[in-house]
Amino acid sequence: MTSRILVSLRVAASPERAFAVFTEEIGQWWRPNMLFAFTARPPGRLAFEPGPGGRFIESFPDGEMFEIGRVTAWEPGERLAFTWRQESFEEGQVTRVEVRFEPMGDETRVTVEHFGWDSVPTVHVARHRFPDAIFLQRHGEWWQALLAAYGGRL
Secondary structure (H helix, E strand, O other): OOOEEEEEEEEOOOHHHHHHHHHHOHHHHOOOOHHHOOOOOOOOEEEEOOOOOOEEEEEOOOOOEEEEEEEEEEEOOOEEEEEEOOOOOOOOOOEEEEEEEEEEOOEEEEEEEEEOHHHOOOOOHHHOOOOHHHHHHHHHHHHHHHHHHHHHHO
16 A cells, blocks of 8 residues: 545636646745755745656756656646655655546536655655654645645635
8 A cells, every 4th residue: 555645625717727827836836844845955946847757846046956756647627647756865765746637517626646655764854754644644734735825826
């Protein structure tokens, strides 16, 4: 079984608009969490390069970039999937995120599933030695806060 986080939110937007705001405006709605930072640097600005194989990056004021992951599925208005890693991850330590955009009448249900945390040992700095259930709960709470900020952007 894989360790995963599953959160969702209904937004007053079409699936196409919800996808566009998630991918094109992530730099405006994303709220960094120092407990789960990608790098040891102060937070930068996030962006996706569109399409399969595009990079998910954090860029910094000095021009440096950190590649968080790669887009594995780019289906506007339906699904986005990408890999996710932190700077401290070792080879083979990678998690995956899948975001689904489902029409619900005049709204869209946006569901985020973040899985693969079992590739990162509990003793790893990225997990802060939290037992699996506590780590997943805390990380899930962060995803809920991120989706709330995203919903506010819509």
